[in-house]
Amino acid sequence: MNTIGFILERHSDLCVVSDSPLLDTKILLCHVIECPQENLYMNQQYCLTSRQLLAFNELFRRRLSGEPIAYLTGYKGFWSLNLRVSKSTLIPRPETELLIEKALELPLLENAKVLDLGTGCGAIILALSRERPTWVCTGIEIQRDALRIAEANRASHHVKNVKFLHGDWYQPVLDQKYHLIVSNPPYVANGDKHLSNMNLRFEPRSALISGEDGMRDLTHIICKSPEYLLNGGWMLTEHGSEQGQKVRNLYESVGFLDVATFADLSGLDRVTLGCVP
Numbered sequence: 001m002n003t004i005g006f007i008l009e010r011h012s013d014l015c016v017v018s019d020s021p022l023l024d025t026k027i028l029l030c031h032v033i034e035c036p037q038e039n040l041y042m043n044q045q046y047c048l049t050s051r052q053l054l055a056f057n058e059l060f061r062r063r064l065s066g067e068p069i070a071y072l073t074g075y076k077g078f079w080s081l082n083l084r085v086s087k088s089t090l091i092p093r094p095e096t097e098l099l100i101e102k103a104l105e106l107p108l109l110e111n112a113k114v115l116d117l118g119t120g121c122g123a124i125i126l127a128l129s130r131e132r133p134t135w136v137c138t139g140i141e142i143q144r145d146a147l148r149i150a151e152a153n154r155a156s157h158h159v160k161n162v163k164f165l166h167g168d169w170y171q172p173v174l175d176q177k178y179h180l181i182v183s184n185p186p187y188v189a190n191g192d193k194h195l196s197n198m199n200l201r202f203e204p205r206s207a208l209i210s211g212e213d214g215m216r217d218l219t220h221i222i223c224k225s226p227e228y229l230l231n232g233g234w235m236l237t238e239h240g241s242e243q244g245q246k247v248r249n250l251y252e253s254v255g256f257l258d259v260a261t262f263a264d265l266s267g268l269d270r271v272t273l274g275c276v277p
């Protein structure tokens with residue numbers, strides 16, 4: 001009843017909440033027994049201790065209720081990093097890696113100053129700082145619990161060139177200017193039908209919702225950005241797949257040049273950038 005082989009057979013129960021029930025079961029099992037996935041099948045006869053079984057059953061129950069795997073294990077892979085997450089942080093999305101790719105393609109100085117607004121668990125700025133250890137990076141976040149997670153991720157990945165600040169968008173850096181500002185702000189409209197989706201139900205509303213049309217934070221961040229960008233500086237924002245045109249209009253309305261939107265791997269508009277003259 002409590003062998004690895006037997007427990008793996010329970011995976012089909014998760015079909016109702018997951019597209020990858022076997023993988024989810026393996027991840028939870030490995031998390032509980034602290035063993036790499038590749039060793040599971042070799043050890044099918046291993047019996048979980050009663051403590052391990054209790055822990056697994058609890059996680060399996062929570063997964064059955066739709067809770068995302070990342071919140072159950074406390075970790076999510078993003079770019080080259082395994083990042084700690086908690087219920088105070090959004091779970092970093094693979095789509096956001098497009099923002100990293102585009103930022104790394106920009107013609108920036110070796111010692112560029114870079115700002116990440118709404119850093120959450122620190123995914124974007126930690127990925128950038130790992131790729132460009134000579135950049136001077138700052139991440140801002142309004143939720144103190146999320147900021148603590150970002151700081152823990154910075155420390156565990158031994159990142160030296162990032163500092164995290166608490167505050168409301170630009171408020172902690174009023175007298176600063178940057179070569180690059182990046183942001184994946186909340187951009188879901190209040191009342192959007194996707195908010196009742198399994199995964200989103202568990203994530204902080206404050207990381208997702210941005211006013212009645214989803215544009216409140218993007219509008220603020222983009223319209224204020226010229227005050228915080230050096231001449232020739234760049235702004236890069238993630239946004240919803242149907243917000244590309246509105247976001248480009250905002251960039252152009254405040255004088256950005258070379259404004260362009262890029263699609264993610266699903267072919268959906270996801271990231272817009274522009275350069276101030």
Ligand SMILES: C[S@@+](CC[C@H](N)C(=O)[O-])C[C@H]1O[C@@H](n2cnc3c(N)ncnc32)[C@H](O)[C@@H]1O
Nearest residue numbers: 090092118119120141142168169184185186207
């Ligand atoms: C969509 S999440 C993105 C998190 C992370 N950057 C990522 O890509 O995984 C938006 C983040 O913005 C933060 N946020 C919301 N309003 C904010 C504000 N006024 N000032 C600073 N951060 C804010 C939220 O707490 C949340 O962590």
